[in-house]
Amino acid sequence: MYYCGICSFKSEIIEDLDEHLIWHNDNSKQEAIRNPSSVRYDILDPEFIEALAKIAHYGAITYGEFNWHKSRLTGDKGPINHIMKHIVLYQQNRQYDHIEVGNGHKYHLAAIAFNAMMEFWYCSQEEWAMNNPEKVDELQAKKETRTSSKKCVHGIPMDFHCPICYLD
Numbered sequence: 001m002y003y004c005g006i007c008s009f010k011s012e013i014i015e016d017l018d019e020h021l022i023w024h025n026d027n028s029k030q031e032a033i034r035n036p037s038s039v040r041y042d043i044l045d046p047e048f049i050e051a052l053a054k055i056a057h058y059g060a061i062t063y064g065e066f067n068w069h070k071s072r073l074t075g076d077k078g079p080i081n082h083i084m085k086h087i088v089l090y091q092q093n094r095q096y097d098h099i100e101v102g103n104g105h106k107y108h109l110a111a112i113a114f115n116a117m118m119e120f121w122y123c124s125q126e127e128w129a130m131n132n133p134e135k136v137d138e139l140q141a142k143k144e145t146r147t148s149s150k151k152c153v154h155g156i157p158m159d160f161h162c163p164i165c166y167l168d
Helices: 017-027 048-064 079-091 107-131 135-147
Strands: none
Touching: 048 107, 079 107, 107 135
């Protein structure tokens, strides 16, 4: 049995280790081929993503998981108002007000992004409702029969909109 230290291939099939190594030399000049992904997660900043997750965690503990899915927040409670609030606080170099999320004014930027995500979700739901008017009444009827003790197959309480179930 031969063992190739380059590809960790161990087999009795390799009859001539020298020929196998020559095969490596010939193929090492080629590059792996793969279609590029149209979504580039690799260029997102991990610290920023973590800050978003901390804000989501804080919101889930304080208000309940997916609280903002219950109804569209508007006015002084709406995401656009909170985006503006965090822009002003960031410009004033004020510390972020939830120390458990992070210490420093840069966390206002993550709060802006989280609120923008909420608004994006609201817009997506409104687009879906406009494009699927026949399903809106059906979903509303289902929502009225739900109780908070029941959970969907994804573990989300039924009085929230599970983002996966909602699109089914």
